[in-house]
Amino acid sequence: MQPVRKAVFPVAGLGTRFLPATKAVPKEVLPLVDKPLIQYAIDEARAAGITDFIFVTAKGKSALEDYFDSSPELIRSLKAKGKTDLLKAIEPSNMASGSISYIRQQEALGLGHAVWCARHLVGDEPFAVILPDDVIAAETPVLRQMVDAYSETSGNMVAAMQTVPSQISNYGVIDVAEDHGRLVKMAGMVEKPPADEAPSNLAVIGRYILSPQVMRNLSAMKPGAGGEIQLTDAIAAEIASGANVYGLRFDGERYDCGSKAGYLQAIVAFALARPDLAGEFRDFITTTLAEAETGAKAAE
Ligand code: UTP
Numbered sequence: 467m468q469p470v471r472k473a474v475f476p477v478a479g480l481g482t483r484f485l486p487a488t489k490a491v492p493k494e495v496l497p498l499v500d501k502p503l504i505q506y507a508i509d510e511a512r513a514a515g516i517t518d519f520i521f522v523t524a525k526g527k528s529a530l531e532d533y534f535d536s537s538p539e540l541i542r543s544l545k546a547k548g549k550t551d552l553l554k555a556i557e558p559s560n561m562a563s564g565s566i567s568y569i570r571q572q573e574a575l576g577l578g579h580a581v582w583c584a585r586h587l588v589g590d591e592p593f594a595v596i597l598p599d600d601v602i603a604a605e606t607p608v609l610r611q612m613v614d615a616y617s618e619t620s621g622n623m624v625a626a627m628q629t630v631p632s633q634i635s636n637y638g639v640i641d642v643a644e645d646h647g648r649l650v651k652m653a654g655m656v657e658k659p660p661a662d663e664a665p666s667n668l669a670v671i672g673r674y675i676l677s678p679q680v681m682r683n684l685s686a687m688k689p690g691a692g693g694e695i696q697l698t699d700a701i702a703a704e705i706a707s708g709a710n711v712y713g714l715r716f717d718g719e720r721y722d723c724g725s726k727a728g729y730l731q732a733i734v735a736f737a738l739a740r741p742d743l744a745g746e747f748r749d750f751i752t753t754t755l756a757e758a759e760t761g762a763k764a765a766e
Pocket residue numbers: 476477478479480481482483484522571573574575576577579580597598599724
């Protein structure tokens with residue numbers, strides 16, 4: 467079995483839910499406490515053994531490319547001031563020469579199209595796809611969990627998350643063929659179905675391990691749900707052709723940082739998990755909530 471060495475990061479979306487900020491700042495460099503979203507994705511990929519990082523970018527994303535450049539002046543200045551903790555903090559943003567590549571998606575034609583734009587860089591081998599908007603706090607990083615499971619199953623794998631019926635129509639949804647607990651074998655996959663037509667309550671979130679055949683399927687895809695070329699449809703075609711596709715019920719807490727509510731929840735959770743901030747931040751939240759409650763009672 468070929469190892470999963472390459473990861474595609476589709477970051478060419480317009481990020482309209484974060485306008486006006488995303489007029490000037492790519493969503494992927496928005497910080498969770500002090501680390502941009504993209505850094506969490508890179509850390510997770512590294513922990514899974516990924517060595518080739520492929521970004522599908524677009525106009526207006528140059529801040530993201532700059533983030534991964536080396537900054538000799540900053541390093542010199544931090545060294546001169548003896549700021550070893552800060553030097554350590556910027557270390558993970560240093561990428562080995564030749565390990566990172568960028569390809570443009572000229573038009574935002576959908577996630578499937580963005581992935582397909584990376585086809586020549588991926589070549590004929592299995593690859594991971596990571597959506598940096600989905601940040602997952604997990605003891606074992608989720609892509610690592612998937613690569614480990616994939617080494618037993620081969621085929622294709624997606625990250626699966628139990629979802630309430632009222633939310634299910636926001637996701638690609640798994641049609642379950644066989645439920646083995648942590649792993650499910652998939653009979654199909656539907657993009658954003660109406661709640662009463664969803665084949666299960668298992669939603670697919672932004673982590674995938676895909677075979678090169680899925681990339682070939684994308685070449686033949688026509689626009690699907692929302693007029694976009696859907697990755698879901700290329701995976702569904704793979705299942706229909708008889709290939710094995712599995713969903714992994716991962717261990718971890720996922721935050722949808724592509725939405726304002728999910729992003730704010732992630733900030734609170736990540737700040738509370740930081741020993742240097744947790745005490746002060748918890749006090750602030752407790753006081754603020756108590757004041758808000760008193761204010762609400764007074765207004766009744
Ligand atoms: P989203 O559905 O969150 O879209 O894309 P978006 O444009 O980023 O954000 P909104 O909805 O306008 O606020 C999910 C992922 O797919 C990428 C996005 O960059 C994000 O990582 N994507 C989406 C592309 O790379 N190209 C596309 O054409 C669409």
